[in-house]
Amino acid sequence: MFIRGIGRTKFGVLSNSLPVLAYEAMINALNDSTVGIIDIDAIFISNFLGGPVNGQLHLNSVIASLIPEVNIPILRIETACASSSVALNQALHCINNFENIMIIGVEKMTGPGLIPITDAIAMAGDYEADYKNGLVFPAAYALIAQQYMRKYGIDHSLLEEIAYLNHCNSRMNPLAHFYYKEVTREMIRSSPIVAEPLNLFDCSPVSDGAAAVIVSNKKESDRDIEILSSRIATDTISITQRRDLTSFKSTIVASSKAYNEANIGPGDIDILEVHDCFTISELIALEDLGMCGPGKAIELIENGEISINGSIPVNTDGGLKANGHPIGATGLAQIYEVITQLRSEAGKRQVENPEFGMTQNIGGIGGTCGITIFGV
Numbered sequence: 001m002f003i004r005g006i007g008r009t010k011f012g013v014l015s016n017s018l019p020v021l022a023y024e025a026m027i028n029a030l031n032d033s034t035v036g037i038i039d040i041d042a043i044f045i046s047n048f049l050g051g052p053v054n055g056q057l058h059l060n061s062v063i064a065s066l067i068p069e070v071n072i073p074i075l076r077i078e079t080a081c082a083s084s085s086v087a088l089n090q091a092l093h094c095i096n097n098f099e100n101i102m103i104i105g106v107e108k109m110t111g112p113g114l115i116p117i118t119d120a121i122a123m124a125g126d127y128e129a130d131y132k133n134g135l136v137f138p139a140a141y142a143l144i145a146q147q148y149m150r151k152y153g154i155d156h157s158l159l160e161e162i163a164y165l166n167h168c169n170s171r172m173n174p175l176a177h178f179y180y181k182e183v184t185r186e187m188i189r190s191s192p193i194v195a196e197p198l199n200l201f202d203c204s205p206v207s208d209g210a211a212a213v214i215v216s217n218k219k220e221s222d223r224d225i226e227i228l229s230s231r232i233a234t235d236t237i238s239i240t241q242r243r244d245l246t247s248f249k250s251t252i253v254a255s256s257k258a259y260n261e262a263n264i265g266p267g268d269i270d271i272l273e274v275h276d277c278f279t280i281s282e283l284i285a286l287e288d289l290g291m292c293g294p295g296k297a298i299e300l301i302e303n304g305e306i307s308i309n310g311s312i313p314v315n316t317d318g319g320l321k322a323n324g325h326p327i328g329a330t331g332l333a334q335i336y337e338v339i340t341q342l343r344s345e346a347g348k349r350q351v352e353n354p355e356f357g358m359t360q361n362i363g364g365i366g367g368t369c370g371i372t373i374f375g376v
């Protein structure tokens with residue numbers, strides 16, 4: 001199975017509506033590929049907040065309205081922030097019945113204001129056990145950060161370095177939410193606390209945007225990149241049911257199955273996109289994916305190993321932190337970056353000769369994890 005086309009919009013605070021964003025990503029993916037819309041046999045649409053935030057459900061028919069000339073099956077998938085990698089996974093399960101499937105991820109989050117959007121995002125957590133006790137997402141990840149920092153004896157400066165690296169990378173990605181913004185270590189250090197110990201720069205922003213990919217059971221061009229594995233794993237929705245907050249079991253399970261299927265190990269990955277919805281989750285992802293042992297991600301960061309010229313470049317597009325996090329599009333944006341890198345089309349942020357790439361896309365607090373591995 002192959003990725004035959006990729007497309008996305010800019011991420012950020014955008015004026016376009018949800019259908020317009022989806023349309024732009026779809027057209028960009030078609031233009032990037034060797035297929036036309038009449039060659040697409042089905043579409044999987046990934047979105048989390050269309051109902052509560054945009055007053056729009058029945059998204060498969062919304063997408064059908066953008067392409068009235070075809071009346072193909074269209075299906076919506078929702079697994080919170082992991083929706084788009086799960087949509088890709090489901091499309092791959094169907095691909096043998098079709099030739100080309102498009103997956104579109106879209107989210108329109110800006111507009112309602114911070115409190116309504118924070119409440120809406122909280123639907124990705126447990127309503128009874130977490131939300132009713134005030135555990136909205138920044139607060140939940142703050143508890144995770146507190147536990148990690150206590151366990152491994154680190155202070156906030158390491159998280160600041162993760163934010164800084166991601167913001168530096170986003171300055172080389174014109175489509176990133178924070179492409180326009182030069183960020184210094186001092187700005188990060190002195191930014192206001194959101195939920196102790198996490199400050200503004202530990203958080204991914206509230207973003208609008210869309211991304212799309214076309215998967216196929218045939219390779220027709222040198223730019224088509226093979227999908228070596230796509231695996232999904234799940235875990236409890238509430239962190240009150242977790243003993244250890246410093247590791248996400250769903251990442252460990254999904255990635256170990258994906259490595260087995262792709263017949264490679266963590267050391268073979270040349271380009272990695274991880275789900276850094278908060279800086280602490282980037283540290284945890286590196287460990288859960290086997291890039292190092294528990295508590296050792298600190299050394300990877302301190303030694304510069306995750307920078308573009310390091311041994312394992314991570315989030316070269318700026319990550320969720322600085323590329324942005326339009327929830328339903330995020331997993332596909334990670335795939336967009338890995339495919340761009342594997343095609344050697346990433347310009348200033350290009351990693352040298354990558355052969356294998358991987359994405360880790362989390363829903364909620366590790367309640368879902370989608371891992372996808374690609375190879376040239």
Ligand code: COA
Nearest residue numbers: 081114118121137138194200201203204205206277325364
């Ligand atoms: N990182 C860095 N800068 C950010 C930022 C972020 N995450 N969010 C906003 N900013 C900047 C804005 O660009 C703006 O800068 P400017 O004054 O130079 O234009 C400034 O901060 C104020 O922006 P505003 O939109 O008013 O911020 P806010 O206070 O309403 O929201 C957060 C900030 C961190 C609370 C919000 O982005 C948030 O809730 N993020 C988490 C989203 C989330 O939970 N996603 C799901 C994760 S699983």
